[in-house]
Amino acid sequence: MLIRRLLLENWRNFxxxxxxxxxxxxxxxxxxxxxxxxxxxxxxxxxxxAVGGGLQDAVARRGGASSIRSLAARRYSDxxxxxxxxxNNGDPWxxxxxxxxxxxxxxxVKSETVRRGARTILDRPSKEDEADPARLxxxxxxxxxxxxxFRDLVTFFSSIRYLHVIPHLIRxxxxxxxxxxxxxxxxxxxxxxxxxxxxxxxRLRRIQEAxxxxxxxxxxxxLHRDEKGRPHLRGKYEHWRPQGAWQSEQEFSDGTxxxxxxxxxxxxxxxxxxxxxxxxxxxxxxxxYLPQLLARVQQRSGRxxxxxxxxxDLLLDRGIGLNEVLVLDPSSEGTSVQPASTFSEIVDLLxxxxxxxxxxxxxxxxxxxxxxxxxxD
Numbered sequence: 485m486l487i488r489r490l491l492l493e494n495w496r497n498f499x500x501x502x503x504x505x506x507x508x509x510x511x512x513x514x515x516x517x518x519x520x521x522x523x524x525x526x527x528x529x530x531x532x533x534a535v536g537g538g539l540q541d542a543v544a545r546r547g548g549a550s551s552i553r554s555l556a557a558r559r560y561s562d563x564x565x566x567x568x569x570x571x572n573n574g575d576p577w578x579x580x581x582x583x584x585x586x587x588x589x590x591x592x593v594k595s596e597t598v599r600r601g602a603r604t605i606l607d608r609p610s611k612e613d614e615a616d617p618a619r620l621x622x623x624x625x626x627x628x629x630x631x632x633x634f635r636d637l638v639t640f641f642s643s644i645r646y647l648h649v650i651p652h653l654i655r656x657x658x659x660x661x662x663x664x665x666x667x668x669x670x671x672x673x674x675x676x677x678x679x680x681x682x683x684x685x686x687r688l689r690r691i692q693e694a695x696x697x698x699x700x701x702x703x704x705x706x707l708h709r710d711e712k713g714r715p716h717l718r719g720k721y722e723h724w725r726p727q728g729a730w731q732s733e734q735e736f737s738d739g740t741x742x743x744x745x746x747x748x749x750x751x752x753x754x755x756x757x758x759x760x761x762x763x764x765x766x767x768x769x770x771x772x773y774l775p776q777l778l779a780r781v782q783q784r785s786g787r788x789x790x791x792x793x794x795x796x797d798l799l800l801d802r803g804i805g806l807n808e809v810l811v812l813d814p815s816s817e818g819t820s821v822q823p824a825s826t827f828s829e830i831v832d833l834l835x836x837x838x839x840x841x842x843x844x845x846x847x848x849x850x851x852x853x854x855x856x857x858x859x860x861d
Contacts, residue, residue: 485640486788487526487756488576489568496521499556499818506808508775508782510799511792513812514848518819519792522812523758525565526644526790527667532581533641538626539583543591549584556818562594569640575601577637581623593620598634605633643755649745651738651765669745673733676707676748677715691747694777695719698770699740717744739765750781750789759791768797775801794848799841806830809844 491502497518511519524546531542546552552563566580578599586592593613598606606624613619624630631638646667653670665671676684684707692705704720717733719740733741742765749757763771775798778789793799799809806825813820824830824844833843 485569485571485577485636485755486786487567487790488570489566490522490525491564491566491580492522492525493564493582494554494557494561495525495563495565496552496554497814497819498522498821499554501819501821503810503821504807504823505788505790505810506805507786507788508778508808509788509790510804510809511790511812512794512799512809512844512848513819514814514850515794517812517814517848518821519812520760522810522821523646523760523790523792526567526756526758527646528565529567529579529641530644530646532623532625533638535642539591539593539623540621543583548589549591550589554818556816569637571636571640575603577634579625579634579637579641581625586617590621592617593623596623596625598624598637600634640755643753644758645749645753645755646758646760647745647749648760649742651736651741654741654745655734655736669741672745672748673707673715673717675752676717677709679752687748687751690751691744694747695740695744698743698767699737702740737765739767739770742766743770750778750787754785754787756788756790759789761792761794763793763795763798771795771797772800774798775804779803796841796845799844800839802839804840806834806840809840811844811847813847 486507487505489503490505491500492498493500498521511522513519528542528546531537531545532539543549543552549563553561562582562584564580564582566578569577569579571577578597580595580597582594582596583591584594593608596606596608597604608624609620625638625641647669648667649669649672651669653666653668654672676688679687688705688707692702695702695705701721702719703722705717707715707717709715717736718730719736720730736744742762746759746762749759762774781787782789807823809824810821811824811827813822824840830843834840
């Protein structure tokens with residue numbers, strides 16, 4: 485299953501956006517334009533559907549409805565998310581939820597719909613909701629006793645994974661209160677350690693082969709537990725000593741840990757994978773081959789990959805199509821989002837032989853970055 489369309493109203497930076505989402509999508513835009521917030525809207529669907537989640541928890545994680553609501557909102561203050569999902573087995577799904585807050589500042593569903601093709605499966609609020617407003621503090625997406633007719637959609641939303649590895653959290657997970665399914669990587673070693681042994685060894689072998697390219701001196705990679713039962717990764721590095729030397733994740737570079745986390749993530753699931761600036765801490769020549777790596781993952785698994793980036797090197801890949809690039813453009817009325825293929829000047833540049841990176845990245849630059857050089861004056 486793949487997300488084919490995303491509509492947002494009054495979500496964070498976006499007063500209203502309605503864009504197609506390709507199986508592999510690259511979000512580009514200036515700092516603070518809303519790349520992370522667009523990814524978070526998709527992640528919000530996961531939080532609604534995940535076990536132990538739901539509307540109250542998902543909104544609270546983001547500081548409440550008033551924090552989610554766009555500053556560009558006018559009279560219409562409800563927040564809305566709509567997605568179209570294609571499962572290649574019939575008519576596409578459409579899920580929409582609109583919410584606000586009640587007088588007690590609790591999140592409240594204003595409307596919730598599920599459609600399959602032309603057929604409406606769910607349409608709230610119902611008469612029962614109107615008779616008992618407390619029902620509107622929950623979506624039907626999160627209630628197993630009422631979501632049977634669209635359980636496939638619930639399962640799909642639950643499979644969404646967001647990843648933005650912070651190396652310090654891998655090195656010191658106890659200090660940062662490691663949590664299950666942590667998108668910032670504090671539980672990465674535990675996830676690897678608790679994976680089925682055969683699957684774990686197979687994945688680590690493939691990751692080891694990839695890391696050897698980016699980290700030439702790394703010859704072996706393995707996982708073990710210390711005397712307290714805590715998992716650790718260690719790598720054997722080749723140097724002047726005949727037997728080499730072992731280092732734990734404590735000594736791994738930021739780039740090694742980020743790449744390791746990325747490689748594990750693309751191998752471990754089948755649902756949409758949301759990546760936040762995967763180029764961070766990596767050498768430019770490694771970054772240039774990330775799109776090809778992700779394309780091969782898609783060929784094997786069919787997994788959807790949606791990532792934000794500032795990197796020119798990443799967008800130099802000639803295999804990236806303009807329909808895969810979403811350009812974010814901030815303004816006083818909120819950020820707009822459009823496929824790069826809708827900009828005639830970008831299309832003309834590509835027709836003239838200019839790579840996607842050089843046609844798109846200039847649109848994301850701040851107007852006067854040279855003024856930073858005067859900071860100390």
